[in-house]
Amino acid sequence: MILITNLESRSAKIYFFIAPYFTRKVLQLISKILLLIIIIFSFVQIWQFLERIDWEIDFVSKGSFSNLTTQEITEIARSKSTSLPLWPIFISLISLVIVFGFILFFLILTQHIYLWKQFGDLKGFYKFIFTLSIIIFILSFFIVALQPAQVEQNVSVKIGETTVTDSIFSDFPNYTKMWISLIFSFLILILQISAKSKFGALEKDKTLAKKPFETKSLEAKINQIIQKNSNS
Numbered sequence: 285m286i287l288i289t290n291l292e293s294r295s296a297k298i299y300f301f302i303a304p305y306f307t308r309k310v311l312q313l314i315s316k317i318l319l320l321i322i323i324i325f326s327f328v329q330i331w332q333f334l335e336r337i338d339w340e341i342d343f344v345s346k347g348s349f350s351n352l353t354t355q356e357i358t359e360i361a362r363s364k365s366t367s368l369p370l371w372p373i374f375i376s377l378i379s380l381v382i383v384f385g386f387i388l389f390f391l392i393l394t395q396h397i398y399l400w401k402q403f404g405d406l407k408g409f410y411k412f413i414f415t416l417s418i419i420i421f422i423l424s425f426f427i428v429a430l431q432p433a434q435v436e437q438n439v440s441v442k443i444g445e446t447t448v449t450d451s452i453f454s455d456f457p458n459y460t461k462m463w464i465s466l467i468f469s470f471l472i473l474i475l476q477i478s479a480k481s482k483f484g485a486l487e488k489d490k491t492l493a494k495k496p497f498e499t500k501s502l503e504a505k506i507n508q509i510i511q512k513n514s515n516s
Contacts, residue, residue: 309396
């Protein structure tokens with residue numbers, strides 16, 4: 285009887301806890317990795333944005349200017365920079381991405397720990413996780429949409445006795461990391477929706493809806509064998 289009871293208990297634990305949540309654990313692990321990449325890319329993008337501002341000012345300053353002091357040239361270069369005016373908006377948006385990213389990471393981590401330790405699924409967290417996932421995606425979208433434009437440099441070329449002024453345009457800033465972050469933030473949103481709707485909500489879980497293992501007949505047969513052996 286003790287053997288049967290232990291067998292039932294261990295089988296039920298494996299059946300009800302490990303199997304239904306394996307896919308959700310994997311999805312949460314992937315989400316955490318993607319979030320870490322987004323946070324790292326955000327810090328790198330801040331550094332690259334600051335470098336871009338300095339580069340634009342230097343690029344414009346190397347153009348052709350007549351009868352202007354170095355300070356005046358620098359002021360003109362700063363006014364022609366396309367990144368410098370966007371810096372306050374950029375740093376505000378990307379700082380929110382970093383802050384909300386850390387909060388979302390720790391929420392998913394806490395839920396992940398609860399799943400592994402079989403304390404529960406913390407389904408009450410999902411409204412916060414889902415909301416933060418949407419916010420990070422929207423913020424990433426605006427950061428990409430507000431990418432700085434090209435910078436113009438004036439160049440004077442002397443042809444004979446005539447001086448011709450032309451313009452050279454720089455390349456666009458490198459926003460590859462922000463595009464990747466935008467894609468990853470969308471994937472996180474999809475992964476969280478999948479984890480909630482398909483792989484683990486207790487009231488809708490397919491595995492929990494199945495009938496438990498049938499052990500009554502097995503128990504009866506073992507009891508008959510034990511009774512026969514005791515009688516003999």
